[in-house]
Every structure is written in structure tokens, then in C-alpha cells.
Amino acid sequence: MKPKNQRLVLVSAALVAVLAAVLLAMWGLRDRASYFYTPADIAAGKAETGRAVRLGGMVEKGSIRHDPDGVTIRFVVTDGRATTPVTYRGIVPDLFREGSGAVAEGRVEGGTFVADTILAKHDERYMPPELGNLAAEHKAGKTLQR
Amino acid sequence: MIAEAGLAALWLAAGLAALQLVLMIGTLRGATDAGRAMRVIALVQGALTLVAFAMLLLVFATTDLSVALVYENSHSAKPFLYKVAGAWGNHEGSMLLWVTVLSVAGAFLALFSRRTGERTLIAALGSQAALALGFYAFLLIASNPFARLDPPAFEGRGLNPLLQDPGLAFHPPTLYFGYVGLSVAFSLAVGALLTGEVDAKLARAMRPWVLGAWIFLTLGITAGSYWAYYELGWGGWWFWDPVENASLMPWLAATALLHSINVLAARGALKAWTMMLAVIAFSMSMVGTFLVRSGVLTSVHAFAIDPERGTFLLGLLAVYVGAAFALFAVRGATLKEGAPFELVSRETGLVINNLLLSVILGIVFLGTLYPLLVEAVSGEKLSVGAPYFNSVAGPLALLLAVLVGVGPLLAWRRERRPVLKQLTVPALLGVTALAISLIIAPRIGILPRLGLTVAAYLAAAAILPLTGRNPLRAPLATWGMVVAHVGIAVGLAGMAANAAFTQETLAVTKPGERLAVGPWLVEFSGVTPTAGKNWTAVEGKLLATRGQGLVTLKPQTRYFTDPPTATNEAAIATFWNGQLYTVVGKSDGEDGWQLRLWWKPFVTLIWLGGALVGLGGALALAGHLWRLRRRHGASAEWHRERYA
Numbered sequence: 001m002k003p004k005n006q007r008l009v010l011v012s013a014a015l016v017a018v019l020a021a022v023l024l025a026m027w028g029l030r031d032r033a034s035y036f037y038t039p040a041d042i043a044a045g046k047a048e049t050g051r052a053v054r055l056g057g058m059v060e061k062g063s064i065r066h067d068p069d070g071v072t073i074r075f076v077v078t079d080g081r082a083t084t085p086v087t088y089r090g091i092v093p094d095l096f097r098e099g100s101g102a103v104a105e106g107r108v109e110g111g112t113f114v115a116d117t118i119l120a121k122h123d124e125r126y127m128p129p130e131l132g133n134l135a136a137e138h139k140a141g142k143t144l145q146r
Numbered sequence: 147m148i149a150e151a152g153l154a155a156l157w158l159a160a161g162l163a164a165l166q167l168v169l170m171i172g173t174l175r176g177a178t179d180a181g182r183a184m185r186v187i188a189l190v191q192g193a194l195t196l197v198a199f200a201m202l203l204l205v206f207a208t209t210d211l212s213v214a215l216v217y218e219n220s221h222s223a224k225p226f227l228y229k230v231a232g233a234w235g236n237h238e239g240s241m242l243l244w245v246t247v248l249s250v251a252g253a254f255l256a257l258f259s260r261r262t263g264e265r266t267l268i269a270a271l272g273s274q275a276a277l278a279l280g281f282y283a284f285l286l287i288a289s290n291p292f293a294r295l296d297p298p299a300f301e302g303r304g305l306n307p308l309l310q311d312p313g314l315a316f317h318p319p320t321l322y323f324g325y326v327g328l329s330v331a332f333s334l335a336v337g338a339l340l341t342g343e344v345d346a347k348l349a350r351a352m353r354p355w356v357l358g359a360w361i362f363l364t365l366g367i368t369a370g371s372y373w374a375y376y377e378l379g380w381g382g383w384w385f386w387d388p389v390e391n392a393s394l395m396p397w398l399a400a401t402a403l404l405h406s407i408n409v410l411a412a413r414g415a416l417k418a419w420t421m422m423l424a425v426i427a428f429s430m431s432m433v434g435t436f437l438v439r440s441g442v443l444t445s446v447h448a449f450a451i452d453p454e455r456g457t458f459l460l461g462l463l464a465v466y467v468g469a470a471f472a473l474f475a476v477r478g479a480t481l482k483e484g485a486p487f488e489l490v491s492r493e494t495g496l497v498i499n500n501l502l503l504s505v506i507l508g509i510v511f512l513g514t515l516y517p518l519l520v521e522a523v524s525g526e527k528l529s530v531g532a533p534y535f536n537s538v539a540g541p542l543a544l545l546l547a548v549l550v551g552v553g554p555l556l557a558w559r560r561e562r563r564p565v566l567k568q569l570t571v572p573a574l575l576g577v578t579a580l581a582i583s584l585i586i587a588p589r590i591g592i593l594p595r596l597g598l599t600v601a602a603y604l605a606a607a608a609i610l611p612l613t614g615r616n617p618l619r620a621p622l623a624t625w626g627m628v629v630a631h632v633g634i635a636v637g638l639a640g641m642a643a644n645a646a647f648t649q650e651t652l653a654v655t656k657p658g659e660r661l662a663v664g665p666w667l668v669e670f671s672g673v674t675p676t677a678g679k680n681w682t683a684v685e686g687k688l689l690a691t692r693g694q695g696l697v698t699l700k701p702q703t704r705y706f707t708d709p710p711t712a713t714n715e716a717a718i719a720t721f722w723n724g725q726l727y728t729v730v731g732k733s734d735g736e737d738g739w740q741l742r743l744w745w746k747p748f749v750t751l752i753w754l755g756g757a758l759v760g761l762g763g764a765l766a767l768a769g770h771l772w773r774l775r776r777r778h779g780a781s782a783e784w785h786r787e788r789y790a
Contacts, residue, residue: 007483017501021508021592026413028509028538029516029530054529070654070734088653091731091740094703094712103452105531117380 043082047108088115089104149292152201158193160282163275170272171771185256192253195246206233212298231315232305238291245281247326261351261604263343270337272618280462288458307706313373321366325431327359332428335421339477344417349410360400361763368756379714386535391514392434399427402503414484425470488560495553502546510538576603590646598641604635622769630762636757643748654738664745665692681706686730701730
């Protein structure tokens with residue numbers, strides 16, 4: 001190859017690579033990004049059945065139930081406007097408690113959220129950023145009720 | 147006093163960096179000749195940042211609670227190692243470590259780089275000073291690590307217990323050596339673009355820096371992955387967390403750079419391309435730092451949430467990357483392309499390697515930033531995880547692994563021999579692995595199956611460059627390449643085996659009961675309370691057997707009080723053919739406990755592979771340094787003879 005052609009080929013190869021990366025990424029992101037929903041979003045039917053999503057909210061007081069197998073847990077997540085029942089099989093994080101915030105990864109199946117992973121705030125100071133606003137709203141709501 | 151001394155050292159270093167930048171501009175314009183002065187300034191600047199960092203270590207070691215940062219992140223009852231490591235286990239401290247490594251790297255560049263042209267070196271030192279200046283400003287304006295607390299506190303707030311682990315104490319420094327080592331490649335590229343001296347000599351001077359940084363990144367990522375594996379207690383070794391991606395992106399760029407730099411060093415070709423990669427590699431380091439340190443992403447690791455700092459870092463990123471790309475746009479086109487090569491040649495092989503790595507980098511980059519973009523544009527929140535990265539980047543990585551076996555067999559410039567013939571044996575091995583996997587495990591996923599196939603092929607293909615000659619006579623750099631490529635095969639085998647063959651059991655178990663997982667029978671003999679220096683724990687005792695021999699495992703759930711947190715300490719038993727991974731969960735209120743057991747065949751190969759890749763890098767580095775030294779020595783001798 002002549003040096004001039006060589007440069008042309010290299011530049012076009014680089015452009016093709018960039019383009020390929022963007023196209024592949026867009027294709028992948030379109031159906032593999034997992035959206036973050038609150039119970040109100042789920043109640044409004046925003047989450048497609050079977051698609052990987054995240055659910056965030058407060059674990060409702062008095063809602064945690066253990067199945068007889070001891071490792072399946074059922075609870076209700078609320079955002080103050082709607083509630084979503086959640087089932088999870090596994091060991092919940094230690095700071096997962098009634099009345100505190102949690103984010104669950106999983107999918108909606110028949111009105112229930114089946115979680116693969118539960119992320120609670122894992123230290124006292126850490127709050128999943130998505131829950132930041134929610135916690136504030138929650139507090140504000142309580143103050144209003146009072 | 148100590149804190150003030152640290153702060154003063156930082157201010158002085160910032161002043162010197164500004165001076166260094168001014169001298170660079172003056173010298174390049176021909177107004178002065180300050181090459182010598184700049185070297186001295188770079189050395190003093192490096193020493194000053196070391197002083198500042200030592201002062202920070204000192205206030206942490208003595209738990210000086212009149213320093214705000216110590217109060218926020220330390221506690222007097224912490225083990226000594228974590229008191230010291232706490233110095234960089236937080237935002238301000240880690241940024242100080244970052245700038246210290248940056249300045250010390252600049253000092254080393256001034257001290258050892260005699261192979262670069264004088265003007266290029268001066269420009270590179272100026273660029274390094276410009277980088278340091280921005281981060282000094284960031285520290286002094288937005289994240290002063292030495293800020294005082296008035297009145298002093300009585301007790302600190304403690305360090306996140308997840309970070310209280312010997313592995314993690316040394317993880318950030320290792321990664322930072324890698325991130326910031328790439329700054330030298332960036333500065334040398336900027337310097338060479340300014341002076342127009344982009345040639346093989348520059349590539350040979352830049353290569354040890356790239357290799358060194360890349361080794362640290364490789365080892366840092368490998369160690370970080372193992373840390374996440376045993377410390378989080380989730381049984382996974384890579385979560386595609388943005389913080390993990392932040393370290394993977396510079397690694398991908400540095401891997402591409404380290405391959406293209408060989409073309410420039412050996413053949414003088416791919417000039418503009420290599421300079422571009424040098425700029426991108428360090429830009430990725432800065433992107434990573436921005437992601438981690440600004441707390442913009444949803445992440446289990448992101449502890450810092452502070453918009454002001456994020457904006458500052460984003461500004462720095464924009465200025466440096468923007469300036470470097472603008473310079474590249476102006477100067478890149480004027481570079482003469484080097485020696486031509488034909489379609490079938492080592493050069494083409496390395497170009498394809500670079501293209502694939504760049505595409506993978508692009509995919510990881512877009513996947514990591516996409517949630518940010520969407521949130522900024524539409525306010526919608528989403529996360530991008532393993533399903534995306536594995537299915538989009540995975541096949542490309544496998545394709546790259548196939549080509550890793552081919553590239554090193556090709557000759558520079560043009561290849562006329564039937565090279566593919568040599569790959570018969572590796573290909574047969576791959577096909578055999580595929581056939582065996584189809585017979586013994588017909589139901590595993592397509593990616594793990596192909597992973598096993600490619601790993602078997604590559605393990606054999608990677609050693610071909612050493613065959614057909616006396617392997618002991620092969621250059622050290624060739625050995626390094628072979629070891630690193632074998633490491634990729636080993637790591638790939640581990641990832642595929644773990645994904646394909648892992649078995650899991652989760653159940654509530656009463657003392658005396660048994661659980662089966664894979665070939666293992668595990669008996670639960672109960673829990674006992676136990677305690678450490680700053681934690682209490684519930685410790686389970688498990689007796690595991692697979693026919694013969696008995697292994698005892700003691701997984702714990704630890705409770706820390708400062709701050710109040712609990713962590714799962716998995717108990718892991720390692721065997722030649724895999725790991726038994728056990729976690730104890732919660733009590734069922736009576737005498738039963740949740741137990742989670744995994745049998746992970748050959749999972750250790752993942753980190754062994756990473757270590758081999760790093761070792762390969764170290765061998766190559768040693769080989770190149772040795773050759774440079776000899777060449778340098780020979781020319782000095784020639785000089786002496788000639789002018790004696």
C-alpha cells in the first residue's frame with residue numbers, strides 16, 4: 001500500500017470501529033438496560049412483564065413474611081402512592097429492615113416483583129441515590145399528615 | 147502543625163507546577179532555555195507532594211481528631227493498618243494520593259528520560275505540570291484533606307467496614323499507579339505532538355511507562371475482583387459496577403496502546419494512531435476518577451456524593467481532554483505515516499487488535515455513561531448491568547481471544563508463509579474441548595461453552611511463538627508476550643468454567659443437618675459468637691467432605707459499631723480444581739440458620755490468569771529496559787571511543 005492509501009484505510013477502519021461500537025451499544029442498550037421504577041410506576045403498568053428492571057422504595061412496616069423453607073422472603077415495597085409485593089429467595093442484606101429503603105433487581109411476574117438481588121443501604125450513611133428524593137418525599141408526607 | 151505543613155507543601159508544589167508550565171512555554175518559544183531548571187523543579191515538586199502525603203499518613207496514624215478528614219473516616223479503636231489505609235480510603239485522601247503519584251511520575255520522567263528528544267521532554271514535563279496544576283487546584287479549592295475541625299472531636303466516625311480488609315488497603319494505590327502512570331504517556335504524546343517528534347525513539351521511551359502502568363492496572367483489577375468476590379459474599383467476581391468499569395476502561399485503552407506502541411517502536415508506523423491512544427488512555431483514567439469521585443452514578447461503591455466536586459472534576463476533564471484532542475486535530479494530520487505494510491502482516495494484526503479493543507472500550511464506555519445521559523435528558527432512571535455487557539462485549543472479546551493466537555505468528559511488513567497451518571493443533575484442541583463440553587454439559591450457555599473452546603485453543607496457540615526455535619534464546623519481551631497471552635487463556639477458562647459449572651445450595655439448616663453442593667457434603671455444626679478488635683460476629687462451623695478428608699469452614703456475619711454495619715465474611719476453601727464458598731446468613735428465630743454454599747470449579751483460574759498477564763507484562767518490561775540500557779551503554783561507549 002502507498003502511505004497515503006494506508007492512512008486512508010486506517011482512518012476509515014477507525015471510523016468503522018467507532019460506528020460499530022455505537023451501533024452495537026445502542027442495540028444492546030435498547031433491550032438490556034434495566035429501568036428503575038417505583039411502586040407507582042409499576043401500578044401504572046410501566047414495567048413490561050419479564051423484563052429486567054429495578055424497583056425502589058420503602059419496605060412497608062409489618063409486611064415481611066418468611067416462607068416455610070426459611071430462605072424465601074415476601075414483603076411489600078411502597079412509595080407512599082402505591083405498593084408492590086416482592087418475593088426474594090436468598091440472604092437479605094443486614095440493613096434490610098422494615099421501614100427503611102431498599103432497591104430490588106428482578107422482574108415483574110403476574111403483579112409480583114420477583115427479585116434476584118436486594119440492595120439495601122449497606123452502611124448507615126449510604127443511601128441508593130434513586131431513593132434520595134423518595135426519602136425526602138416520605139418525610140415531607142409524614143410531616144404533612146401530622 | 148502537621149496538617150498545616152502538609153497544606154503548605156501542597157501550595158508550594160502548586161506554585162512550582164505553575165512555574166514549570168510557564169518555563170515550558172518560554173522554552174518552546176525559544177525565549178529561554180530552562181530544560182535543566184524544569185527537571186529540578188519537577189523533582190522538587192514530586193518531593194513536596196510526597197511530604198504532603200506523608201503528613202496525611204501521620205495525622206491518620208496518630209488519629210488526630212482536630213483534622214476534619216480524620217474525624218469523618220477514622221476511629222481510635224481501628225487496627226493500625228486500617229488507620230493508615232484510611233488515609234486514602236476517602237475522597238480527599240485518595241485525590242491527594244492521585245496527585246502525589248502524578249507529580250512523582252513527573253519527577254521520574256525528569257530523572258530517567260534521557261532517550262526522548264530534549265524539546266519533547268521539556269514539552270512533556272510542561273504537560274505533566276499542567277495536569278498536576280489542575281488537580282492541585284481541585285484539592286486546594288474543593289477537597290482540602292487538611293481542613294481543621296474546631297473544636298476537635300472526641301471520637302471519629304469510623305471507616306466503612308467493607309474497606310477494612312488488607313486486600314483493599316492496597317488496592318487503590320495499585321490502581322492509582324496504573325491510572326496515573328498513563329499520565330506520562332499522555333504527556334509524552336502531547337509533548338511529541340507539540341514538537342512534531344513522533345518517532346520510534348519516542349515510542350521506545352514511552353513504552354516502559356505504558357507497560358508499567360498497565361501492569362499495575364492489570365494487578366489492581368485482578369486483586370479488586372478477588373476482593374469483591376470474597377468480601378461481598380455474593381459469589382460473583384465481576385459485577386459490571388461503574389466503579390469496576392472505571393478501572394476496566396483505562397485498562398482496555400492501555401492494552402490497545404501497548405500493542406500499537408510496538409508497531410511505532412519497531413516499524414515507525416501508526417504514529418497518529420498511537421498518539422491518539424495515549425491521549426485516550428489517560429483520558430479514560432480521568433473519566434474513571436470522575437465517575438468514582440463525583441458520585442454521579444448509582445453504585446454500591448460510590449461513597450462520595452457532592453455535586454460541586456463533580457462539576458470541578460468534569461471541568462478539568464473537559465479542559466485536558468479537549469486541549470489534547472484539539473492539539474491532535476491540528477498536529478495529527480501533519481504527521482508523516484511511517485513504513486508501509488501489506489494486508490497480511492503483523493502490523494495489520496495489531497491494527498485489528500486495536501480496533502476490537504476500541505470497540506469493546508466504546509461498548510463499555512457507552513454502557514457505563516448511558517444511565518447518566520438518560521437521566522440528564524429525560525430524568526428517567528435506569529441501570530445497565532451484566533446482561534448488556536456480557537452479550538454485547540462478550541462475543542467481541544472471544545473473537546479477540548481467537549485472533550490473539552494468530553497475530554504473534556505473523557511477520558512484520560508482509561507475511562507470505564501459510565501461517566494458519568501452524569494453528570492446526572490448537573484448533574483441534576479447541577474442537578476437542580467443544581466436543582467434551584457438549585457431551586458432559588449439554589445445557590450450558592453459549593458464551594461459557596465458546597469460552598471453554600477458545601481457552602483450550604488459545605492455551606496452545608499462545609505458546610507457538612516459542613516453538614521452532616530455542617525458547618531460551620527468545621527475547622524476554624517475547625516470553626512476556628507468551629506468558630501474558632497464556633494468562634488470557636487461563637483467565638478465560640476460569641470465567642467460562644465458573645459460569646458453566648457453578649453449583650449453588652441455599653437452605654435453612656439446623657445443627658447436625660447436611661447439605662449437598664456439587665461433589666460436597668457439608669455438615670452444619672452450629673454457630674458460636676466471636677469478636678475482633680472493632681467487631682462482634684456470629685461464626686458458623688461447617689464440616690465439608692467429598693468422600694475423603696474433612697475440611698472445616700467458618701463463615702461469619704460481622705457487626706461493626708462505628709459506623710453500625712454488618713458484613714458477610716465468606717469462608718472459602720481452595721482446591722486444585724475449584725473453591726467451596728460458604729456464607730452464613732440469618733437465624734430463623736429458632737436454631738436454624740440460612741446457609742448459602744457454592745461449588746465453583748476452576749474459579750481460581752480467573753485470578754491466576756490475571757496474575758499471569760501481569761507477570762507477562764513484567765517480563766516484557768524487564769526485557770525492554772534491559773535492551774534500552776544496553777543500547778544506551780553501547781552508544782556511550784562509542785562516544786567515549788570516538789572522542790577519547
